[in-house]
Amino acid sequence: xxxxxxxxxxxxxxxxxxxxxxxxxxxxxxxxxxxxxxxxxxxxxxxxxxxxxxxxxxxxxxxxxxxxxxxxxxxxxxxxxxxxxxxxxxxxxxxxxxxxxxxxxxxxxxxxxxxxxxxxxxxxxxxxxxxxxxxxxxxxxxxxxxxxxxxxxxxxxxxxxxxxxxxxxxxxxxxxxxxxxxxxxxxxxxxxxxxxxxxxxxxxxxxxxxxxxxxxxxxxxxxxxxxxxxxxxxxxxxxxxxxxxxxxxxxxxxxx
Amino acid sequence: xxxxxxxxxxxxxxxxxxxxxxxxxxxxxxxxxxxxxxxxxxxxxxxxxxxxxxxxxxxxxxxxxxxxxxxxxxxxxxxxxxxxxxxxxxxxxxxxxxxxxxxxxxxxxxxxxxxxxxxxxxxxxxxxxxxxxxxxxxxxxxxxxxxxxxxxxxxxxxxxxxxxxxxxxxxxxxxxxxxxxxxxxxxxxxxxxxxxxxxxxxxxxxxxxxxxxxxxxxxxxxxxxxxxxxxxxxxxxxxxxxxxxxxxxxxxxxxxxxxxxxxxxxxxxxxxxxxxxxxxxxxxxxxxxxxxxxxxxxxxxxxxxxxxxxxxxxxxxxxxxxxxxxxxxxxxx
Numbered sequence: 001x002x003x004x005x006x007x008x009x010x011x012x013x014x015x016x017x018x019x020x021x022x023x024x025x026x027x028x029x030x031x032x033x034x035x036x037x038x039x040x041x042x043x044x045x046x047x048x049x050x051x052x053x054x055x056x057x058x059x060x061x062x063x064x065x066x067x068x069x070x071x072x073x074x075x076x077x078x079x080x081x082x083x084x085x086x087x088x089x090x091x092x093x094x095x096x097x098x099x100x101x102x103x104x105x106x107x108x109x110x111x112x113x114x115x116x117x118x119x120x121x122x123x124x125x126x127x128x129x130x131x132x133x134x135x136x137x138x139x140x141x142x143x144x145x146x147x148x149x150x151x152x153x154x155x156x157x158x159x160x161x162x163x164x165x166x167x168x169x170x171x172x173x174x175x176x177x178x179x180x181x182x183x184x185x186x187x188x189x190x191x192x193x194x195x196x197x198x199x200x201x202x203x204x205x206x207x208x209x210x211x212x213x214x215x216x217x218x219x220x221x222x223x224x225x226x227x228x229x230x231x232x233x234x235x236x237x238x239x240x241x242x243x244x245x246x247x248x249x250x251x252x253x254x255x256x
Numbered sequence: 257x258x259x260x261x262x263x264x265x266x267x268x269x270x271x272x273x274x275x276x277x278x279x280x281x282x283x284x285x286x287x288x289x290x291x292x293x294x295x296x297x298x299x300x301x302x303x304x305x306x307x308x309x310x311x312x313x314x315x316x317x318x319x320x321x322x323x324x325x326x327x328x329x330x331x332x333x334x335x336x337x338x339x340x341x342x343x344x345x346x347x348x349x350x351x352x353x354x355x356x357x358x359x360x361x362x363x364x365x366x367x368x369x370x371x372x373x374x375x376x377x378x379x380x381x382x383x384x385x386x387x388x389x390x391x392x393x394x395x396x397x398x399x400x401x402x403x404x405x406x407x408x409x410x411x412x413x414x415x416x417x418x419x420x421x422x423x424x425x426x427x428x429x430x431x432x433x434x435x436x437x438x439x440x441x442x443x444x445x446x447x448x449x450x451x452x453x454x455x456x457x458x459x460x461x462x463x464x465x466x467x468x469x470x471x472x473x474x475x476x477x478x479x480x481x482x483x484x485x486x487x488x489x490x491x492x493x494x495x496x497x498x499x500x501x502x503x504x505x506x507x508x509x510x511x512x513x514x515x516x517x518x519x520x521x522x523x524x525x526x527x528x529x530x531x532x533x534x535x536x537x538x539x540x541x542x543x544x545x546x547x548x549x550x551x552x553x554x555x556x557x558x559x560x561x562x563x564x565x566x567x568x569x570x571x572x573x574x575x576x577x578x579x580x581x582x583x584x585x586x587x588x589x
Binding site: 049050051071072073074075076079080082085086088089090091095096099100102103107108109151152155 | 469482487488536
């Protein structure tokens with residue numbers, strides 16, 4: 001299994017945002033895509049999730065052109081949690097999570113006993129089991145984010161893409177989510193997430209991909225990537241690198 | 257369990273209501289007196305010499321069957337459109353399909369060089385299709401990320417007005433046909449005969465079955481396009497298939513009885529209110545409620561100006577227009 005870009009350009013309405021990128025993402029890792037606003041990290045993720053087509057070049061999945069891969073098969077192998085989600089009306093939490101099983105069900109969408117078990121398990125894992133009979137539209141933003149996470153987890157894919165999953169969350173929920181993702185990664189899932197917080201990425205992820213102006217600048221372990229040179233070059237920021245006193249991972253502290 | 261019980265009892269209640277209204281429709285407000293018992297006898301012991309029996313089987317029954325199927329078609333077309341656009345105000349009459357279909361039919365039935373070139377139902381589908389395509393382009397629902405509810409409805413209103421104006425112009429140019437076209441524009445079941453029914457039911461039935469088959473993918477589409485794609489739905493295919501079904505449903509209904517509005521707007525809301533958001537359940541329910549509503553409107557259409565007939569479309573507009581205003585006011589567009 002692998003996800004890669006080959007001379008890939010992606011953009012909107014004729015504007016190229018990701019420019020001729022070559023990138024192979026390592027399998028089985030917890031990967032963060034980093035970079036300043038507008039660098040193309042979310043755009044790249046959207047192309048990997050087939051929300052955006054390639055303008056030129058190709059994205060590859062399992063050695064095949066991702067955009068020609070059978071839709072239903074891809075939905076069993078690669079799941080996306082978009083950044084902003086609609087608020088579906090009149091749908092209960094358990095029904096929404098159950099839609100995560102739709103790539104596996106027959107065309108009428110009837111759930112098997114196993115499907116029901118997986119749905120229940122994912123609701124428990126994300127702490128949404130108690131909310132199962134409530135309407136999604138009546139939940140708080142943070143609760144709703146966890147319900148959507150439960151849905152993509154019910155998709156049971158080896159790869160999981162997340163677009164800034166922590167953006168609208170309180171700090172405690174952010175930490176909780178990062179722990180959950182770490183645990184999923186330990187169970188064998190490859191996780192690729194766009195993050196804003198560099199220190200959060202360095203602490204929880206084991207592979208960082210740094211982009212600037214649509215181009216790949218650095219990739220590798222947090223140790224190798226998170227340096228003052230990188231911060232200066234990519235974010236135009238003067239910063240020192242220290243050790244996180246709790247986890248021992250690198251951490252940046254901004255200079256005046 | 258209580259949810260299932262509630263659904264089943266509501267469903268039985270609806271079917272019973274449908275049966276009673278159908279029976280009532282067969283005898284109510286007939287110029288030649290027909291009684292409820294006559295209706296039953298016409299089926300059980302038909303007598304060729306009894307005028308009441310002849311009226312029931314030759315005039316009332318095809319009219320009733322057409323009304324039932326027209327209602328089912330328009331209601332499911334509305335449900336599919338609301339599902340595809342995720343817009344509660346979407347309906348064939350709101351988004352220009354009715355007006356476009358009417359224009360298509362007016363063109364082939366009045367203009368000499370088009371006369372007979374296409375069957376009226378094909379003309380209705382083409383007209384409706386072109387109008388809807390224009391509305392979609394103007395309302396920009398096909399663009400990535402854009403889903404502006406108000407804009408889509410405004411585009412629908414504009415295109416409907418344009419089509420209506422063109423239809424009137426065509427009708428004025430060909431005065432001989434004008435009266436027929438005007439009746440037909442108002443949507444009336446008064447002229448529905450066995451002939452109408454025979455031309456109508458095959459397309460209608462195929463489209464209704466098709467509508468049921470796309471119900472599961474409409475469910476997933478309610479989660480938004482990004483999520484639907486992520487869950488393995490082929491968006492382009494689903495949208496094209498859904499649009500084609502809408503055009504077949506509306507085209508068949510409109511070419512049978514003329515332009516009847518508001519059924520497609522109101523009925524899906526009632527179905528959802530009663531049975532929830534699941535299209536696998538609320539689509540078939542919408543078909544039953546649609547059939548019920550149009551049959552009721554047809555029965556009343558004979559009562560309002562008895563012994564004359566009022567078009568059923570006018571009766572439905574009386575119920576539908578206030579409901580539309582209620583929906584607009586309830587939601588922030």
